[in-house]
Amino acid sequence: MTTDDGPPEDAPAPVPVAKKPPPQGPLPVPFRWLWAGASASNLGDGMLLAAGPLMVASLSREPLAVALAPFAQQLPWVIFGLLAGAVVDRVDRRRLMVIVNLLRCVVMAGVAVVIVTGTVTLPILYVGMFLLGTAETFADNAASSLIPNLVPKRQLGKANSRLFGTITVTNQLAGPPLGALLFGVGIALPYAGYAALLAVAAILYARIRVPLPAAAFPPEGPAPRPASLLREVREGIGWLRRHFAIRTLALLITSFNITFGATLAMLVLYATEQLGLEEIGYGLLLSASAVGGIVGALIFPWLERHVSYATLMRVGLVLETLTHLALVLTHTAWVAVLVLFVFGIHALTWGSVSSTVRQRAVPDPLRGRVNSVYLIGGVGGMALGSLLGGVMGQLWGFQAPFWFGFAGSLLILLLVWKPIRHVARAGDHDDPPASELRE
Incomplete structure (x- = not known):
């Protein structure tokens, strides 16, 4: 196995159908x-x-x-x-x-x-x-x-x-x-x-x-430690840059956090001005997503046994794209609550799938460095999205970031629809030889 799953233009080999995992113990x-x-x-x-x-x-x-x-x-x-x-x-x-x-x-x-x-x-x-x-x-x-x-x-x-x-x-x-x-x-x-x-x-x-500890490494052991922290950081970034699936996953979380961050920045104005909610109603609106996350955690083991990761990821990205559109079009509070409840299920499911894919695919000696790039993209994406949402809301009204979120999410969805199956299969095979982890 190489450290790159192969981008779509490289015409990778057909992806085998994943077997349904057996029921799991404690x-x-x-x-x-x-x-x-x-x-x-x-x-x-x-x-x-x-x-x-x-x-x-x-x-x-x-x-x-x-x-x-x-x-x-x-x-x-x-x-x-x-x-x-x-x-x-x-x-x-x-x-x-x-x-x-x-x-x-x-x-x-x-x-x-x-x-x-x-x-x-x-x-x-x-x-x-x-x-x-x-x-x-x-x-x-x-x-x-x-x-x-x-x-x-x-x-x-x-x-x-x-x-x-x-x-x-x-x-x-x-x-x-x-x-x-x-x-x-x-x-x-x-x-x-x-x-x-x-x-x-x-x-x-x-x-x-x-x-x-250091599971699944071959007899020759992991790659020797570089001499400096800077070189180790470069090694982690280089591995992620070469690995198509994990690189795509990092770009996905960053870009979708930008679009969602823009919408979230205007959610309080949306709740008060478009839905006519007061402070308590706004709190309930936010709680709907959290309750959805709890439901998502309860049903995820069943979903994992019966639905492929590729399907879960595609359905999740569709739901996130439609969330922006559904919110901006509705003026009814209970509809918005339902939309955010479903979004909460998606967010929990997406987080579980993406974390599992990343944990399976990234070798143990590189896991912290690759995680750091992924986490920076997630946090930075939300921060940038909030800033963009504030600017757009100031210039064109609080609904503008919702339309931006829908259009941006739709474009990203179309770009990743086909390659998402390669992302979902990352890490299903054994880890690459240690020699392939070196610069």
Whole structure:
């Protein structure tokens, strides 16, 4: 096998029909420890989604001041993303997750202390968010890269769907109202609670025992480590550039996040002006997608057994394209709720499939670096989409980004419709020889 699946113009060999996987048993115990740790940390993340803006708003009512807090937390993904990938591929990923979550715990405990002492300021809060985002850049990459070492290849889809479903519950449904409630009781409580949850996550991650280290490598072993982090980063980017399927997947998530980010930026104006909803109604509109994600997690094992990955990906991209059109055309709240509910099922399914394809296809020594490029594309795409949506909404009205999202998604869908079957089959075969992983 080569490291390139072959783009469509190279006329690759016909793709064999995938066999339906047999029913699966319970997920391995090591993954359950990771799953539990991720549940704890993501509950804290969800609490911060509500407590963070409330804290900033208590210090300043300026829109720019409020917007700078999430920006400070997302900026490290762009600055340190590639470096984080190289580090993840160099060190013990389980140990890195423990250390990084303890550091996140210290940062959040520090923020809680300055709030209690009355010395908190916006610059201190921004620095805390930046440090938290920097730690998340390493922690999230390490967790994603570790999963294939904890779960047999045939169970990766089930593991990813369970993990994403739990993140949806903790991060989007349970965390925000809990964070707002604690903030109302005492403004430092959400941050102290977050610190405690991160400590719990670190303890749970420490219980992980990795049963499948560097799985599926041939006798000659992995490629020798390059001498510098810069060279390791270049190696990861070079591998992704040469691998048609994973390169296409990275471009897909980036481009679709741009189109969806543009729509999401105007969703609050759409909800209030076109649907006539108030604050509670807008919250329910957002919750519809989260509920869809939970349903997606529950039905994904059945979908994986009965529907090919190529079909799931194609149907998902069609649904995402039609989401923009359906939203901009409807003026009825319950229709918009239904559309976002279905979108939530698609988002969970797409995330599970794309993560599984990536985990199967990328060799263990390169997984962190390739993940970093993919994650930067995803986060950067949302950020760029939000900026574009704001500009288009300012110039042509809040509906313009919805039409942009539909047209852009449709164009991307037409371009990838045929090659998506090659993307879906990436990693179904054995990993390439170590000699093919070298520059």
